Amino acid sequence: MTCAGTARECAWAVSRWRGSALRWVVAEAEVDGARRVRQAINGALVVEYTDLQLDPANDDARRLRGAGAGPALESGYISIQSNGHPVEFRRIDVLVLDAPPGG
Numbered sequence: 614m615t616c617a618g619t620a621r622e623c624a625w626a627v628s629r630w631r632g633s634a635l636r637w638v639v640a641e642a643e644v645d646g647a648r649r650v651r652q653a654i655n656g657a658l659v660v661e662y663t664d665l666q667l668d669p670a671n672d673d674a675r676r677l678r679g680a681g682a683g684p685a686l687e688s689g690y691i692s693i694q695s696n697g698h699p700v701e702f703r704r705i706d707v708l709v710l711d712a713p714p715g716g
Contacts, residue, residue: 643710647685
């Protein structure tokens, strides 16, 4: 898993949007299977993950692997959460992106 910048740059990108609890922000997640996940806030790239794989040290991942799943994390659920603070969501859209040429 890689970040689009250094840990300090990623932390700055996240913290800079914590200023006002009274404004809406646009959060985007672009998922390309197990190849890449990009997360942006108000158009600014916050973090990018690549080569997503099940963690062999995780009990749930071991159970999935034992049931025949491959190591690449190619499917799953979309979850939206707050980390301990009240939050409201609006206009949640899920879009299917066009496949890249040759993909």
